[in-house]
Amino acid sequence: LAPWPEAPHVHAGRDLEAGGTWLGVGANGRFAALTNIRDPHRPPGRKSRGDLVARFLTGEIPIDDYLADVVARSMEYGGFNLLVGNANELWHFNQRESKAVMLAPGVYGLSNAGLDTPWPKLLKAKAALNEVLDDPRPQALLALLSDAQTAPFTELPDTGVGLATETLLSSVFIASQSYGTRASTALIVQADGARHMVERSFGPFGGHLGEVEIRL
Template structure:
């Protein structure tokens, strides 16, 4: 994913997460579904059909994980797919803390990433550049292609929007609507992440419309206090064309 805002252990709910996945439209992708054919019928997630991993997923037991790439000048490359980091946690049994601690000595195999792994009781975060897993305390967070809560304009806007919905009975349409903000921000507010000003402008929007590259999926993941899980995904094609919506309550 490229942009996530999430509330952890707030308003009587373990998790409320919103996120957009931005990617080249030519990259083959399977929308979210249960991974029955792969032998993981408990797993609900999209699938990157090029590398085999995923960017966001949840299991029936309440294990969840999400990933964003780190974008920075001189960012390193890695031989292995970062999507496997999400998949390996979701299909394994390691506790969140143990899983991230085991990764710390193997970070050179991956390009830069932010990784969230959790369950009903705990949520852990790892930034591969910092290499220090940390448990997240209850709060409202935002994550894009830098460190946790970096003050990128679109991250701040999405986090503020989510905050305004926490104490209301907002439905999925209202929440997912926060992810459709296509405004671009002034140059002086943009980060320098090594992609050039034209791309910084384009990537500054919460929802990116483009013929070749753009927002491919918008997702909502909610875990309630009783353990029920809601997952909704909207998929998009070139120039923001709506391709459909799927939703599950587990």
């Protein structure tokens, strides 16, 4: 998490291969996040999904115009969910459904399927989020993202990756030698547009590498 040299108003991580990002904020009040849709049988897209977030954060076109362009180009990418918004509105786009929806105020959960798909870790995270909403401090949000408890076999979804991988992926925080949670980020957006962002980064087996805090 850092300002981008060519766009200092953008604070986000960076895909070193394709140059995009998965979550970030801009000084113009915008924020965006992206998750992939887990589907091992679908070939990868021609373009990097991180470009979708980068274009929103660096651009200034209205949200509805931006999303219309995303809808038109969505099949150029692998499966994805996209969240874009500001202090006044939040939109969700799911590539499989090919439509953008403005979300009403409430508590939502998003993993690697559709919005509010009732995977065990999503239900657990939403319940934990409800408990801290009265005083949503970054450290409390990061604490709920640190839950490494896997789900029982009987509750696992079947996304085509096999039982061992389904188990590994069933925890909120994923830790192993070669695959796992790379970063946990808490983003709080105030009604006046002020944003508070704290990110923790991790290495193999969930080893803590550092923490960055930004206020905009």
